[in-house]
Amino acid sequence: MSSQSFGPQGAGPSSLTLPMMSLREVVMFPRSIVPLFVGREASIKAIENALTRYDKKIFLVTQKNPEKERPEGEDLYTLGTVSKILQLLRLPDGTIKVLFEGLYRARWDNKPDTLATGDEYPMATVEPLDDDETENPEAVALVRAVQDSLEAYAKVNKKLAQETVMAISSLTLPGRLADSVMPHLKVDFARKQQVLEEPDPVKRLDEVYKLLETEIEIASLEKKIKGRVKHQMEQNQKDYYLNEQLKAIHKEMGREDDPSAEAEELEKQMKAKNMPDEAREKGLREIKKLKQIPQSSAEYTVVRNYVDWILDLPWNEVKETAIDIEKAKSILNEDHFGLDKPKERILEYLAVQSLVEKMKGPILCFVGPPGVGKTSLAKSIARATDRPFVRLSLGGVRDEAEIRGHRRTYVGALPGKIIQSLKRVKFNNPVFILDEIDKMSMDFRGDPSAALLEVLDPEQNYAFGDHYLDLDYDLSKIFFITTANTLHSIPLPLQDRMEIIQLPGYLETEKKQIAQSFLLPKQIGQHGLKPENLRLPEESLLEVIRRYTREAGVRSLERELATICRKAARNVVEKGDKDLKLEITPPMLNDYLGVPKHRYGEKEDRPLVGLVNGLAYTDHGGDMLMVEVALMPGSGKVETTGKLGDVMKESAKAALSYIRSRTDLFGLKPDFHKEIDIHVHVPEGAIPKDGPSAGITLCTAMVSALLNRPVRDDLAMTGEITLRGRVLPIGGLRQKLLAAHRGLIKTVLIPKDNEKDLEDVPEEIRRDLKIIPMDNMDDVLREALLCEGDDRPLFCDLNDLVPLSASLMKGSGSEEQGKMH
Structure with missing residues (x-):
């Protein structure tokens, strides 16, 4: 709003005092006639007093708000x-309709102390303002331009009468001219006030001319839009x-499969x-496209399949679940023996979910050997939480489209396995449950682990993008569980999630407890037997296990028990006695299961030189690892x-390298390694073996062979070694100790950092088990090697470990070559 020429001034000789009425979103111009509906009491009183006391004159000014x-x-x-x-016309509802005619501009001082009131209506002292009308060529040209534009405006605005x-x-x-044209333009009151x-x-x-041209353009567009x-x-x-x-034609011809009716039905279902x-x-949009495609076209099938997929997916369908912690705990204990940590984590999740309205689904990864109950535990979680159960095996999946789906441009495209x-x-x-997540592979078709x-x-995952759908799908409500045998084959970014x-x-x-219960x-x-048909005593069950x-896990154990049940069922059928009672004693296991497949207790029966019991963590859990060294x-x-x-x-x-750096302590020549070859062998050569946990085992076997000292047969060890002889921590300690326990080992050496x-x-x-934490290789050798001339497992001091191979001793020459082990 411009006010450069109208600053506040006092009331001069030409000023006059009039009743004042404020207008809402209306601006009154001189030489214009405007009808207004008035309902405010103060405004009505101002109008009535103007009629009776002020020669029908009133000051109209617009509100800012x-x-x-x-x-x-x-x-x-202010103006x-x-x-x-x-x-003036009084209406039945108490309001009045008044026809006003604008006379001339006037300015007043809008400070609070200048607003006088009388008889509950405002009064204002105003100063009339006259226009300085001068004619010049520019003004004449502008007048003619406005007159031409007004005629053009009248053609597109039918409300403006020709008269x-x-x-x-x-x-x-x-x-x-400006004051007469302005009331007929559809612009906001603030612009009119300017x-x-x-x-x-x-x-x-000039300002009116600009607004008039704008209105002509807008009116033309409105006319075009209305026509369209x-x-x-x-x-x-x-x-x-x-x-x-x-439709009537199809009905008369007896056709039931009206294409338009089918599309309308799909549209109704979609809404x-x-x-x-x-x-x-x-x-x-796809249904609209479907209406325009002939049913015989191949594209019709593609679009119809896509619409069916959108309709069939459970976008917001959530199964209501009643969370009962005690019931869930009972179900988990009923289905699985042990597994305390997974059960505790599941119950924690259920407890939190019962307290909050919406919780993002957790991503749990069960890692363990085959047969320990990873998949069946996920089924129990579904039963405990009263949710549907879905299983997707990822073993051997190497195409990213298996997860994300194919794009619809491909023939036979489908969404991903998850959708x-x-x-x-x-x-x-x-x-x-995403089973066997560690068995995925990749090729030229992409990396499915990256899609996961x-x-x-x-x-x-609240906005998962499937290539086929080309829409964001919310996966955040799903309780995802993944399973794996080992972690090392799962990419680290995936593990992090x-x-x-x-x-x-x-x-x-x-x-034993799992087998019995x-x-x-x-x-x-x-196998169709009754509980009384077959009895397997505890000693027989232990023999099967060992x-x-x-x-x-217990998968092989279940297969062996199934073999026993099959043979028992055959005995029942052959003897024709459904009440036959069979008790399988340990000597009878040879008839039912054949020759024992494994030796119970894998350790050697006596201490040997260059042979050490190691411990390994494989896909099948903990295992004993024999390490042999020959010179x-x-x-x-x-x-x-x-x-x-x-x-x-x-x-x-x-x-x-560690042994060469300790030749003084072992009594070896500094260049002893140049005279011998060292052969390290780990039996069961068909099985790949790798991992950073056999360093101290290899070192102990080498020292035993070099010094011709036997290693304790009741001892196993695990740990990595540095060049300085420090023992580094390893993973899978629990599994390795379980393997040592199965192998009848009495003492296990572990890294000190794994004590926690x-x-x-x-x-x-x-x-x-006697578990001894070790910090360096010297301590390992003291515990593992036996002293000379004693059959009992006595420990040696490293200073007593004198090598028996004379050629490797300090000071011995090549002429003193002795017999080497």
Whole structure:
């Protein structure tokens, strides 16, 4: 709003005092006639007093804020219009309709102390303002331009009467012409107030000309839009009429499969489906496209399949679940023996979910050997949480499209396996297990593990993008569980998105309990036997566990029990006695299961030179690892056999470097290695072996062979070695200790930094094993090597470890070559 020429001044000789009425979103211009409806009591009283006491004159000024019911002085503009009341009509609802005629501009001082009131209506002292109307060529040209534009405006605005246009066009003075045109333009009141306050008539008319041209352009566009809408409505009516005729024709011809009826039914289902707006809009667009494609076209099938997928997916369908912690705990204990840590984590999740309305689904990863109950535990979680259960095996998956789906441009395209599984289960909050996540591979078709990064990220999977759907799908309500045998083959970014829960192997006592409570009753029922038909005493069950199975889980144990049940069922059938009672004693196991497959207790029966019991962690859990070292004349080569990986080969080299750095302590020549070849062998050569946990085992075996000292046969060890002889920590301690316990080992040497991990080891294992933490290789050798001339497992001081191979001793020459072990 411009006010450069109208600063506040006192009331001069030409000023006059008039009743004042404030206007809402209306600006009164001089020489214009405007009808207004008046309802405010103060305004009505101001009008009545103007009629009776002020010669029908009243000062009309616009409010700055139309919402204000009782405006004060500063809420009004400083410039308004002195107007005359031409006509007044009282309406039944108490309001009045008044016809005003604008006379001339006037200015007042809108400070609070200048607003006088009388008889409950405002009074204002105003100063009339005259236009300085001067004629010049520019003003004449502008007047003619406005007159031409007004005629053009009248053609697109039918509300502007021709008589009004002719009356306005007869005006030649810029100020009067601007004031006459302005009330007929559809602009907001603030813009009109700016024009009213412009003191220069030519500038005022120029502003009106700009607004008039803008209104002409807007009116032309409105006319064009209305015409287009009208044409579209006529086209829609025509299409509706033709479709109705087509329906009647199909009905007369006895055709039930009306294509348009099918599309309308799909459209109705799409609108009723509970789904995100984005998916609904895309589905409706595809249905619209479907109406225009002939049914015989191949594209029709593609579009129809896509629409069916959108309709069949459970976008927002969530199964209501009642969370009962005690019931869930009872189900988990009923289905599984042990597994305390996974059960505790599941119950914690359920407790939190019962307290909050919405919780992002957790991503749990069960890691453990085969047969320890990873998949069955996920089934129990689904039963405990009353959710649907979905299983997807990732073993051997190497195509990214298996996870993300194929793009619709491909022939036979389908969504990914995750979306397909949700369609089958019909709910969007199942327990979803991704089995064997460590068995995925990759090739030229992409890396499926990279596609899983979005699926298994709680911060991203609320908007999972499937290539086929080309829509964001919310996976955040799903309880994802993944399973793996080992972690090392899972990419680190994928591991970072999951909560890793280790499921180690079972103890012998746990296997016995599982067999008695779960496996044997299950197999008896599946083979048609009665519980009284077959009895397996505890000593027979232990014999099966020890000599016919060697595993961390119970899968092989269940197969052996199934073999016993099959042979028992055959005896029942052959003897024709359904009440036959069989008790399988240990001597009878040879007839039922054959020759024992494994030797119970893998350790040697006496101490040997160059042979050490190591411990390893494999895909099948903990395992004993025998390490043998043999010496022979040579040139310093180190030969490794037994299908050892690069890590174990490097550990052997590090062990030899440690021994060479300690030749003074061992009493060896500094260049002893140049006279011999060292052969390191780990039996069962067909099985690949690798990992950073055999360093101290290899070093002990080498020192034993070099010094011709036997190693304790009741001792096993695990740990990595540095060149300085420090023992580094390892992983899988619990599984390795379980293997040592199965192998009848009495003492286990572990890295000192792994001492904290003993809390996860069962009390039974810690009670039966003597576990000694080691900090350096010197301590390992003191514990492992036996003194000369004593059959009992006595420990040696390193200073007493004098080598028996004379050629390797300090000071001995080549002429003193002795017989080497």
